[in-house]
Every structure is written in C-alpha cells, then in structure tokens.
Amino acid sequence: MGLAASQARYLTLTSRKNDLELTGQQINQSRLELANVANDLFNTSTTLDPDSAESIKLQLRINAIQSLDKGLELQLRRVDTQQQAVQTELDAVKKVIDKNIELVFKTFA
Numbered sequence: 001m002g003l004a005a006s007q008a009r010y011l012t013l014t015s016r017k018n019d020l021e022l023t024g025q026q027i028n029q030s031r032l033e034l035a036n037v038a039n040d041l042f043n044t045s046t047t048l049d050p051d052s053a054e055s056i057k058l059q060l061r062i063n064a065i066q067s068l069d070k071g072l073e074l075q076l077r078r079v080d081t082q083q084q085a086v087q088t089e090l091d092a093v094k095k096v097i098d099k100n101i102e103l104v105f106k107t108f109a
Contacts, residue, residue: 003100010093017086020079027076031069038065 045058 003097003104006093006097006100010090010097013086013090013093017083017090020083020086024076024079024083027072027079031072031076034065034069034072038062038069041065 041058041062045055045062048055048058
C-alpha cells in the first residue's frame with residue numbers, strides 16, 4: 001500500500017473505532033437505565049406481600065428487564081471484540097505508514 005492509501009485506511013479505521021466507542025457508550029447508558037428501572041421496581045415490590053398478584057407482576061417485569069440487560073451485555077461484548085480488531089488493524093497500518101515514511105526519508109537523505 002502506498003502512503004496515501006495507508007493514510008486513508010488509517011483515517012477510516014479511526015472513524016470506525018470512534019463509532020464503536022460511541023455505540024459502546026450508548027449500550028452502557030441503556031444498561032444503566034434498565035438497572036435503574038429494575039431497582040425502582042424491586043424497591044416497590046419490597047413493600048408488597050410476596051404472594052400478591054402485584055408483587056408477582058413486578059417480579060416478572062424485573063425478570064424481563066434482566067433478560068434485556070443480558071442481551072445488551074452480549075451486544076457490548078461484540079462491540080468490544082470489534083474494537084479490539086479495529087485497534088489491531090490500526091496498529092498494523094500505523095507500522096506500514098511509519099515504514100513508508102522511513103523509506104522516503106532514506107531515499108532522499
């Protein structure tokens with residue numbers, strides 16, 4: 001790859017990495033919101049009789065929220081894996097750019 005192509009690839013990868021970081025932050029924000037809702041439901045259920053219909057409904061909602069959180073956690077893991085792959089490729093492209101620059105300076109020195 002030439003220097004210009006390497007630089008373009010590096011910028012594209014940097015952009016992708018930033019997009020993945022934003023996605024990860026959004027997933028974490030969603031998980032935090034779900035945790036807050038689950039906490040509120042749990043606090044409400046502590047004031048009820050454990051065998052009441054209302055308490056059972058609240059527990060089912062809490063379980064549904066926990067299932068959603070597990071799904072978000074899996075998404076976050078995928079995003080983290082993608083970030084690591086992009087970072088590895090960024091490092092490789094950076095080495096190519098550095099070698100190209102070094103060769104150019106040796107040629108003209």
